[in-house]
Amino acid sequence: MTPAATRARLDRSLVTRGEDVTLRRRIGSGSTFVSITCRARVRGYEPQELSGGIVQGDSKVIMSPSSILASSAVWPGAAGGDVYPMINDQIIARGRLRNVQAAETTLEDGQPVRIDLTVRG
Numbered sequence: 001m002t003p004a005a006t007r008a009r010l011d012r013s014l015v016t017r018g019e020d021v022t023l024r025r026r027i028g029s030g031s032t033f034v035s036i037t038c039r040a041r042v043r044g045y046e047p048q049e050l051s052g053g054i055v056q057g058d059s060k061v062i063m064s065p066s067s068i069l070a071s072s073a074v075w076p077g078a079a080g081g082d083v084y085p086m087i088n089d090q091i092i093a094r095g096r097l098r099n100v101q102a103a104e105t106t107l108e109d110g111q112p113v114r115i116d117l118t119v120r121g
Helices: 003-017 066-070
Strands: 019-027 032-044 059-063 090-093 096-108 111-120
Touching: 003 032, 003 059, 003 096, 003 111, 019 059, 032 066, 032 090, 059 090, 090 111
Parallel strands: none
Antiparallel strands: 019 032, 019 090, 032 059, 059 111, 090 096, 096 111
16 A cells, blocks of 8 residues: 555545544744644543553554645645644644654655544643
8 A cells, every 4th residue: 555545544534533633833043823624533541551651642644645735825834844733732622732752754755644542731
């Protein structure tokens, strides 16, 4: 399977099993943010998953890089840099603002196919 096919499969899954969330990144040191809407699956962690800095109340967010890549005109870093979510970015899901505590982008053949976040808030 190609990276594009893997990403497309995740995109299809998120249509039915996901929800719209807002991904935000602070610009500079002020109160200006850039925001984009992404499709993601948000779930709490099970008790047996609470370890290594993950605490009760944290959530796992699974998202495709497709929304970020499609928003390259407004999302910072899209022209080369920290385009994918990183620590201190924010997610707004189900009306709650959550801070990214950990971010991992999965690559296949050097292409992004999946993003896993741990968020708190």
